[in-house]
Amino acid sequence: MLKIVPTDGALGADIEGVDLKKVDDATFAKIEDAWHDNLVLRFRGQDLDDDSLADFSRRFGVLDMAPTGRGGTPFDPGRPEITVLSNIVVDGEAVGALGNSELVWHQDMTYNELPPKASLLYAMEVPESGGDTSFYNMYKAYETLPEDLRARVKGLSCKHDATRTSSGELRHGYEESYTHEARPGAVHPFVIRHPASGRLALFLGRRPNAYVPGMPEEEGDALLDELWAHINDGPHAWTQNWRVGDLVIWDNRCALHRRNGLDPKSRRLMHRTQVRDEARPVAAWAS
Numbered sequence: 001m002l003k004i005v006p007t008d009g010a011l012g013a014d015i016e017g018v019d020l021k022k023v024d025d026a027t028f029a030k031i032e033d034a035w036h037d038n039l040v041l042r043f044r045g046q047d048l049d050d051d052s053l054a055d056f057s058r059r060f061g062v063l064d065m066a067p068t069g070r071g072g073t074p075f076d077p078g079r080p081e082i083t084v085l086s087n088i089v090v091d092g093e094a095v096g097a098l099g100n101s102e103l104v105w106h107q108d109m110t111y112n113e114l115p116p117k118a119s120l121l122y123a124m125e126v127p128e129s130g131g132d133t134s135f136y137n138m139y140k141a142y143e144t145l146p147e148d149l150r151a152r153v154k155g156l157s158c159k160h161d162a163t164r165t166s167s168g169e170l171r172h173g174y175e176e177s178y179t180h181e182a183r184p185g186a187v188h189p190f191v192i193r194h195p196a197s198g199r200l201a202l203f204l205g206r207r208p209n210a211y212v213p214g215m216p217e218e219e220g221d222a223l224l225d226e227l228w229a230h231i232n233d234g235p236h237a238w239t240q241n242w243r244v245g246d247l248v249i250w251d252n253r254c255a256l257h258r259r260n261g262l263d264p265k266s267r268r269l270m271h272r273t274q275v276r277d278e279a280r281p282v283a284a285w286a287s
């Protein structure tokens with residue numbers, strides 16, 4: 001019997017009583033509804049390999065390829081849809097991305113024209129402390145946005161930077177510096193209408209290298225700083241403390257996430273998939 005147990009935070013729920021290797025259509029429908037209601041779902045005590053992780057992820061849609069790792073190739077060329085996140089180094093080479101760094105608040109791959117609707121992150125090895133992942137509810141961020149800021153972002157879009165990771169590292173194939181106009185990325189509305197819930201969400205991607213096209217840089221930076229201060233000072237978060245066997249799925253359209261740092265002496269190994277959306281983010285004000 002599937003049981004939905006919301007967290008005590010502003011988003012997230014545990015789903016109990018489900019083996020993700022055996023999900024029938026009726027159970028999947030309940031999971032998808034719970035995901036839309038809670039934005040982030042956690043399934044504890046799972047036993048997944050890359051095949052079963054990919055199979056469950058594919059219930060949500062078509063998988064996107066992982067952002068490429070070292071030298072522009074996937075971490076495992078045989079499994080280009082699996083993103084490996086790890087601080088483990090073997091023979092001087094990192095086995096995965098993002099290392100020990102603390103990450104900034106972000107949404108995954110919003111520098112693409114069609115960002116993923118979901119990311120699914122599975123814990124294979126976790127440190128005793130550190131490496132926790134927090135999530136932020138962007139419906140609530142929008143609903144609590146002061147009236148003047150709501151009016152100022154209406155009709156505006158933001159350019160999301162493709163060149164750096166959420167730890168600030170330069171991705172393979174990009175230059176050290178760009179003008180805002182020339183920097184590779186994608187432009188998305190500041191406020192989107194979620195295609196399943198119909199609710200409005202603030203859609204910010206990440207702060208570093210963000211740019212408001214058509215606005216003088218200083219004015220755009222001031223607007224971005226105010227929007228991000230609303231997040232950084234806000235209460236609408238929940239933090240996941242990982243256990244081995246946890247599978248967490250988040251709605252990348254209406255939730256931010258970030259990870260705190262971790263002790264380089266500890267080991268952390270996570271495998272992730274990302275599910276392509278059916279359509280580009282749609283502006284709240286689009287008719």
Ligand code: OGA
Binds near residue numbers: 085121166270
């Ligand atoms: C991610 C990510 C956070 C973490 O998987 O997209 O940002 O906890 N990872 O490793």
Ligand code: MN
Binds near residue numbers: 257
């Ligand atoms: Mn991420």
